Amino acid sequence: MDMWSFLKILSYAFANIAVLVFAYFLLARFMKFQFDEPPTWSIRILSGVLGGFFAFLLMNFSIVAEGSRTLNLIWVFIVLNAYYFGGTSAFITCLFITFERLLFGDMQVAMVFSIVYLAIGILQLVIGPFLRKKTNFVQLFIVFALTIVPLSTMGLLIAPNISLKVIIEIAIYILLGTFACYYIVTDLTTLGKQMSFFERTSKIDFLTKIENRYMFTAKLEQLFGKELFYLFLLDLNHFKKINDVYGHDIGDLALKLFAEKLYELYPDCCYRLGGDEFAILIPSHSAFNPELASRELKNTIAGIRVELPNKEIIFFSTSIGYMRSDHASSEEKLYRLADKALYADKQT
Numbered sequence: 001m002d003m004w005s006f007l008k009i010l011s012y013a014f015a016n017i018a019v020l021v022f023a024y025f026l027l028a029r030f031m032k033f034q035f036d037e038p039p040t041w042s043i044r045i046l047s048g049v050l051g052g053f054f055a056f057l058l059m060n061f062s063i064v065a066e067g068s069r070t071l072n073l074i075w076v077f078i079v080l081n082a083y084y085f086g087g088t089s090a091f092i093t094c095l096f097i098t099f100e101r102l103l104f105g106d107m108q109v110a111m112v113f114s115i116v117y118l119a120i121g122i123l124q125l126v127i128g129p130f131l132r133k134k135t136n137f138v139q140l141f142i143v144f145a146l147t148i149v150p151l152s153t154m155g156l157l158i159a160p161n162i163s164l165k166v167i168i169e170i171a172i173y174i175l176l177g178t179f180a181c182y183y184i185v186t187d188l189t190t191l192g193k194q195m196s197f198f199e200r201t202s203k204i205d206f207l208t209k210i211e212n213r214y215m216f217t218a219k220l221e222q223l224f225g226k227e228l229f230y231l232f233l234l235d236l237n238h239f240k241k242i243n244d245v246y247g248h249d250i251g252d253l254a255l256k257l258f259a260e261k262l263y264e265l266y267p268d269c270c271y272r273l274g275g276d277e278f279a280i281l282i283p284s285h286s287a288f289n290p291e292l293a294s295r296e297l298k299n300t301i302a303g304i305r306v307e308l309p310n311k312e313i314i315f316f317s318t319s320i321g322y323m324r325s326d327h328a329s330s331e332e333k334l335y336r337l338a339d340k341a342l343y344a345d346k347q348t
Contacts, residue, residue: 016058016073020181021188023054024080028192039085048089051077052096059100073177075147078120080181082143087121087128090143094121116154120147140182148174205272207252208259216271216279217331223281224331230290231334232280232322233342234262234297239276246314253306254316261300284324294320319346 027047039047055074074097082090098114123146131139152171205212223229236242236258243251255276262270262278271279282288301318308314321342328334 017177017180017184019054019058020073020076020080020177021184023050023077024084024181024185025188026050028188039089041088044085044089045092047081047085048092049096051081051089051093052100055093055097056100073174073181075151075174076178076181078117078124078147079140079144079178080185082124082128082147083140083182084185087125090124090128090147091121094118094124113151113154116150120150140178144175144178205259208256208272210259210263211271213271213273216273216281219269219271219281220331220334224325224334227325228284229325230280230282230284230288230293230322231325231338232282232290232294232297232320233273233335233338234278234280234318234320235342235346236276236301237317237319237346242314246308250306250308250314254304254314257304257306258301258316258318261304262297265297265300290322290324294322321345 027043027050055077058074058077077093078090078097081093094117098117101113101117102111124143127142127146131142148171203211203215220231236254239251239254242254255272258276258278259270259272262280266280266282269281271281273279282290282293297320298318301316304316306314306316319342321338321340321344323334323337323341325334328337
């Protein structure tokens with residue numbers, strides 16, 4: 001084999017793997033699916049359809065082996081769909097490949113391979129439930145064997161002029177393609193989960209599990225000047241004393257209970273700004289009474305009880321300041337006015 005032929009084969013190999021990875025990237029991106037979680041029925045069906053569609057694309061990146069367009073990675077879609085999404089997905093992919101073979105291939109050969117593809121699809125359906133207790137590697141190996149062995153055998157029977165050497169090359173090519181795509185998808189899944197974790201933790205306060213100051217600032221900028229709303233600022237009275245006298249574990253518990261009560265009353269619009277300071281952004285409408293809302297918040301916080309190991313019970317209270325958005329010319333001014341009202345409430 002000359003250098004040009006080798007480079008051509010290498011380019012087709014990379015093209016095959018690129019199409020495979022792109023197909024699974026699309027599935028993960030638009031269906032918000034992580035490959036290590038149980039697939040829904042919609043994911044199983046869509047993955048089967050995508051596998052069939054991209055298998056057709058891969059037919060255009062086949063590598064010629066002894067006069068036949070033999071080497072491509074369309075079989076990998078059957079293997080990986082069976083592994084990631086179960087037998088249903090693999091069966092649907094087999095149906096699509098069967099149709100494509102009948103439509104674009106030699107009719108006599110296509111008919112035989114169509115039967116094999118359908119048989120493999122049914123086999124993957126049957127064997128799928130029995131693979132769930134196996135390790136990941138064993139699952140992948142069994143699914144691979146149940147796909148490649150029947151197809152390679154049928155290839156030898158239909159085209160006896162193709163040497164065993166070529167069949168072995170095909171098997172190695174498919175094996176390398178399968179595991180290359182598997183590890184790429186696995187790495188992308190891990191990276192995606194890490195990115196999701198970092199994105200989530202950048203928006204959520206770790207202790208109280210409500211949104212943090214970053215999300216508060218973003219929401220405030222989004223609302224100001226476009227909608228009428230109230231900014232409520234709250235803090236936990238005597239929080240430093242609670243930490244000093246009872247310990248930081250009790251202080252942390254107080255903050256978590258405080259946040260839970262805020263979320264119960266105003267889900268998805270309360271924020272921890274830092275320390276014992278919290279904020280709520282409440283839409284203003286004719287039925288809303290900020291004074292009543294402030295009283296309800298204080299009564300709710302006053303209802304929190306923490307019993308210590310020595311049977312002592314700790315009670316909590318809060319100070320609140322609020323201001324409507326049309327009373328300020330900017331977000332910063334609105335915050336200062338609400339903070340000033342909070343300080344005034346704390347002095348009463």
